[in-house]
Amino acid sequence: MLEELDIRNLGPIHEATITPASGMTAITGETGAGKSMLLSALSLISGGPADAGRVTVGADEAWAQGIFAVADDAVAAGVAHEAGVDVEDGELFLARTVKAAGRSRAVLGGKSVPKSVLANVASALVTIHGQAEQLNIASASRQREFLDHASDDGEQLEAYHAAWRALRDMDDRLERLRSQESSARQRADYLRESVGRINEVDPHPGEDEDLKVKRDRIENAADIAEGVSHALAALDSSQLEFDASTETTGASDLLLQAAQALRGIHAAGEFQELADRLESLNAELQDVVFALSKHLDEDFGDADLDTLNARIHELSELTRRWGPTLADVLEWRDKASFEIEDLDASPEKIAELEAEREGLYRKAVAAADELTEARSRAAATLAGKVTAELESLAMPGASLEIRVTRRSGESEDALDANGGDDIAFLFTPYEGSAQLPMGKSASGGELSRLMLALELSAADMHAGESSQGQQDAESGMTFIFDEVDAGVGGKAAVELGRRLARLARTSQVIVVTHLAQVASWADSQFVVTKIPPDADDDAVGVITTVQQVRDDARIREVARMLSGSESEASLDHARELLADSRLNAGE
Structure with missing residues (x-):
């Protein structure tokens, strides 16, 4: 969970600190105020591209830092540990500096790390659904990962991975035996002579x-x-x-x-x-x-x-x-004896290993069959839930089909490290439209709402599997939504806010929105405001501030979002909208 986001000299934002709620946080403000800079900051600490053009004019560098609450046994903690960084006091710091000259520096827990390490850690903490980032779902590998995340196939997936590793190890061994040449035979002769000499002396440890x-x-x-x-x-x-x-x-x-x-x-x-x-x-x-x-x-x-x-x-x-030592001599002799068996590469030995390999292949096929069945069941459930959600997200007639196709044949391509399936998310944006691959068949706003439907449905499936109800296995994840309200209004906007709030029951949600009907569901709200340059100091340029709004200030912001003004009617409407959202938040 993101506890704090700090920004310095990023675009028009000279300095800002955001402490999002553990549930749903809304980021609002007028068009062009600089809300996109918040997404840029999150993208930076997630290992995204560093654009020197976004450094504030006149500044030497831009800097962004995210402080995340991370459990010691969380996936992100394990990834960070492999990079030499441990969680301290339940927190993990991810930071990124971008020089005006164009170079960037990634920091994890106070230690400089490659950008890829920051990306690996952030992938277990943050999921950004923005116009650029969400197109990752268009890849077949990402669709497979999402389906496996949503489904209860962990046991089948682990069993298949074990069978696949055993098969690949045997293939490597056979390949090594078949490719032996004179150098390998010379080594076998040397090993036999050495083992014979050691056995002749017959040493004992010590x-x-x-x-x-x-x-x-x-x-x-x-x-x-x-x-x-x-x-x-x-x-x-x-x-x-x-x-x-x-x-x-x-x-x-x-x-x-x-x-x-x-x-x-x-x-x-x-x-x-x-x-x-x-x-x-x-x-x-x-x-x-x-x-x-x-x-x-x-x-x-x-x-x-x-x-x-x-x-x-x-x-x-x-x-x-x-x-x-003599103990080392005896250990070397034992290892050499095993190596000789492989280096001999006799036809009988290869035939024996090929028969063993056939058994391992059959085990891998059987494990892949069980994984396919689990994925197919999950695909039908997930697609049905997503299609039902889309109706309430201003996308009538839209539907999603998740197709799990088992590769056939005995070729090496029938199985890979992830199973024997080709998985495709096929989206129908409106009734009568042809099915198209996800990511190529929807606008930015439609794709954001589709991703929201996917995340909601996955969370529902996890809640159904968990005895804890309100907490699923990914409750530490932070979801960022941008453009999710594009082309939405009226009742659909209310339903959109309701569903974002529902997702926030099990995960942290941050949404950039221009709709009051969405922002009113948030547990906290931050306003991005653009301050024009002082007439006496044009050198300063436009400054953007980020402030949390509460009580009357939030009512005024919601009123502005509703009608562009703070009239008494719009203020009353804002109070009513906030009250209704709070009343219905527990549904």
Whole structure:
């Protein structure tokens, strides 16, 4: 949802801030006042073309910024995250600067990004239905996306995408196998020789480090034996063979003597407890003595050292070529074994994969069939709802048909990444007219109303699928309508306003309108006013202001829209119109 739109030096607008309502906001003003600049600002922050000619005369640059309320799990948040920008405090900033010299700069969350990134994020936040932007619906891909958005085919679409990816992966693998030449065979020979060498040595993870430790002990055997002997002599001389004439007393004997001496004391006190502690120390000391005594029996010979060095050398050769560690060597061997299977490209292997590919193709076809059925059901429902809406939007006899045509045959063109369907929106603008592709058969105003009917019908279909009723999956979207009231008046204008207000129950709606019957339904209203240049300062030129109108000021603006004046009759009519719209807004 758009929380704030800030503009500086864009056309006649030197500075303006708009804080649209969460529901419906109307932008009004006299013809030529500069309402189109607001759409230009929205187009800029949505990644649209940058026109240096729209920079205010005398200014160095134009700037527009939109502040959007975005949930952390929203689609726009995910797209922004991929660009390195995260939502902060539930808000996302989209900005664009256009230099008078012609260059532009896109900014997302304070970070400069390519214009395409801004467009991708904005596409999940804003939908502009203006004379230029809404012609995007004329493309087959956009029509397919809209139908999938409106329909409940998410499960079928996901299943098809999974089947299609599996099929394409297999096709890529087969293509790689079939296109092998001598270089591939040479690599297969190299891999086989390398795997054979590794298997011949038969290394184990960490073996080289263990052997180096053992070698170090062999090389220092004399020092180890001498150190262990002295340690044992100091701790427990009974573990060593000494000359019978030599008498030594170890630490263990001394501890036992001390304990016995304490136990011989018959006076009260802590002596018995201290004796227990000395005996406990001796038990721990005996564990150390036992561990050291085992090293006295170790036998390190020259033959063992030669064998160790030879083995360490073998392992070093492996890690030098395929390391840096033995674990890396083993991992490389396993991957190479799989690669050899593909590089061999034997006829039997290709035949096996081709059979597997046929099964994957059948699964993709079956998934495409289910997707076609879901789209066909949704197309009939959506077209029926749109046709019913058009009658109330001053387009009697108009209708929409959404044609879902399944491609036939076994060719590669029968399926693509989006299924096996050709989808076409065919619009009949009036009774008796031929069906024409959407976008080529309607004026700007008719196409705007057709898009409104589409958005309303899609919202109704989502509400029918949702248990929340008033909130659908796209409730964070902001819809911008321009020229939607072209050629509309009277009762049809009231119905148009009513339907815009209905769409605003589930999404934010901003409409540029010259009809009081439409503006009266809005939750908030902004007036774009053109101020002529001061007679004493022609250099300033025309200035356009944007102000929100409330209470009496809004009544006067609606009166102006009704009759071009603020007569008592027009003011009464404006009050009545606003009151009726508020009364009926909850329908």
